[in-house]
Amino acid sequence: MGIGCRRGAKKELLEAGLWKVLEANGAGIKDVAAFASIDLKRDEAGILELVDKYGIPFYTYSAEELQAVKEVSSRSKFVRQTVGVDNVCERAARLACPRGRLIQPKLCxxxxxxxxxxxxxxxxxxxxxxxxxxxxxxxxxxPVDIWVSTATEYGKECILSGASPEAIHVTAGRMDEQAIESFIREQDIHLVVDATHPYACEVTKNISAACTACGTAYLRCLREQGGIGGKARERMVWKKSVGEAVEYLKATEGNIFLSTGSKELRRYTEIPDYRERCYARVLSTKEAVEASVALGFQGAHLIAMQGPFSKEMNTLMLRETKAKYFVTKESGKAGGFLEKAEAANATGAVLVVIGRPEETGMSVDGTVEYIKGLL
Incomplete structure (x- = not known):
């Protein structure tokens, strides 16, 4: 609780204001961890009487320390002329609770x-x-401060399209382990949620290592499985990696529809006549398209679109490309894995699935409930 007052303000008036603010925010006196003000008020009788009555710590700061706080909701020339800083209560409260969020701006x-x-x-x-x-x-x-890190500007746009820009801070750009560690320390992060792609193993490794180095809590959020089991799964060809899938496809004939992304397309160039046999579906970003073209995937053999795709769209593409093999990762429900399997079944294509790495973690709802339990 940040407090600023006129010299000689009576304890009764201060207490009335105190309770007005608390009630307006659905709080009680037991919720107040500390009072804070400018050092000119360290001997203010009315404030000291409140401190004594409720047994709450009282911190004071110099005008120079208060001025270092950049964000305030309002500024008063009169207060600045009087004590040397334009807003005492907000600045003092922020200094006393640096890991906090302003929930009650200056209230006179x-x-x-x-x-x-x-x-x-x-x-x-x-x-x-x-x-x-x-x-x-x-x-x-x-009551959380959220930073979201995406690898690309496209990912950043997807995040901002679903949430108010004021609710979260979004940053785009790939970070290595050292950069992640620096970010955690600079932003004083308490908890890191790793909700990266199930196959982004190196990224997950870097995030986990950075959290360990910083002593920061780490939580893995897993993608929901695709919900395909029994005989349907048995009819699919399962491989542990793209490399294994490539070796399998080298011994086959017929067109191949690839939907495992642009990052690992280079491995498919090992397939004889890949320029004629393979059709690659990648994200509709400049980076993905340029990387694919550089590898020889172009014209009708390169499809740049944003998924996930319906069964009908997958079916259409498989038929248009006359694909006998449909290569995908086990992308789960969010990645349209069921729709891919249904399309392969409808066209008679063999679904070649790159299995997920084994890992433990929580679902989206489980992650959210866990965090709520920390508040």
């Missing part, structure tokens, strides 16, 4: 001004998938 009462800052969880979400977007949307509005 008779002879005083108050502000409330609530300590909140600072969360960094690595969102390379639908799961990262869903977690950030479900957490928005809670």
């Amino acid at each position: 009462t008779e002879g005083a001004a108050f502000a409330l800052v609530k300590k909140c969880l600072r969360i960094l979400i690595f969102a390379g998938t639908t799961e990262g977007r869903l977690v950030s949307e479900k957490l928005a509005g809670l």
